[in-house]
Amino acid sequence: xxxxxxxxxxxxxxxxxxxxxxxxxxxxxxxxxxxxxxxxxxxxxxxxxxxxxxxxxxxxxxxxxxxxxxxxxxxxxxxxxxxxxxxxxxxxxxxxxxxxxxxxxxxxxxxxxxxxxxxxxxxxxxxxxxxxxxxxxxxxxxxxxxxxxxxxxxxxxxxxxxxxxxxxxxxxxxxxxxxxxxxxxxxxxxxxxxxxxxxxxxxxxxxxxxxxxxxxxxxxxxxxxxxxxxxxxxxxxxxxxxxxxxxxxx
Numbered sequence: 001x002x003x004x005x006x007x008x009x010x011x012x013x014x015x016x017x018x019x020x021x022x023x024x025x026x027x028x029x030x031x032x033x034x035x036x037x038x039x040x041x042x043x044x045x046x047x048x049x050x051x052x053x054x055x056x057x058x059x060x061x062x063x064x065x066x067x068x069x070x071x072x073x074x075x076x077x078x079x080x081x082x083x084x085x086x087x088x089x090x091x092x093x094x095x096x097x098x099x100x101x102x103x104x105x106x107x108x109x110x111x112x113x114x115x116x117x118x119x120x121x122x123x124x125x126x127x128x129x130x131x132x133x134x135x136x137x138x139x140x141x142x143x144x145x146x147x148x149x150x151x152x153x154x155x156x157x158x159x160x161x162x163x164x165x166x167x168x169x170x171x172x173x174x175x176x177x178x179x180x181x182x183x184x185x186x187x188x189x190x191x192x193x194x195x196x197x198x199x200x201x202x203x204x205x206x207x208x209x210x211x212x213x214x215x216x217x218x219x220x221x222x223x224x225x226x227x228x229x230x231x232x233x234x235x236x237x238x239x240x241x242x243x244x245x246x247x248x249x250x
Contacts (some may be wrong), residue, residue, distance in 0.1 A: 034100035195232035
């Protein structure tokens, strides 16, 4: 008899546990921006919970229960559990404005820069370098109308270290701009769609068949795509290749 009662007790506990469910969500103020803490969440079945510092709560209920929220001794309407569509995210708003250190973030849309925008900004930032010209003799007109040599240009002609440094810097900026343009057209997502390759094979292909700037700048879309496709045929004949090796070593 005791064993039968014990078995019956375990079955009862199991059925009761299965009948319960958890409702979770957040409580916001009237503006639906600030998250409200210390809100009492009450179930008509006798359970209750409190929202944390970020306005979140979890409460165990039964399907036949209803829940309501109490803030500053002011209760909300009751919500029938069996009518709550999403028990994992049941957010409510109380009819009070509350200051809080936590709030809901507005939707943020991030737009990536295009290659042209990035290149234009780079040109503007280093305009004095990109527009650098080797100093030479030039003339200028004084306020009195007299024509003479431009003193600044004359001085710059003999600033050899400065001129060499500016020229080298401009060459480096132009080389970086060319590399970015190749990266813009010859990127992994685009190449992967055409070739059907995936990493690590795709990583190797990107190293071995990276085109030159001259070809990338001159080729139209059809020619560029055909180059990638033909290169992929050659690459697949080789099989997997270590990206660290050079093509000339084959």
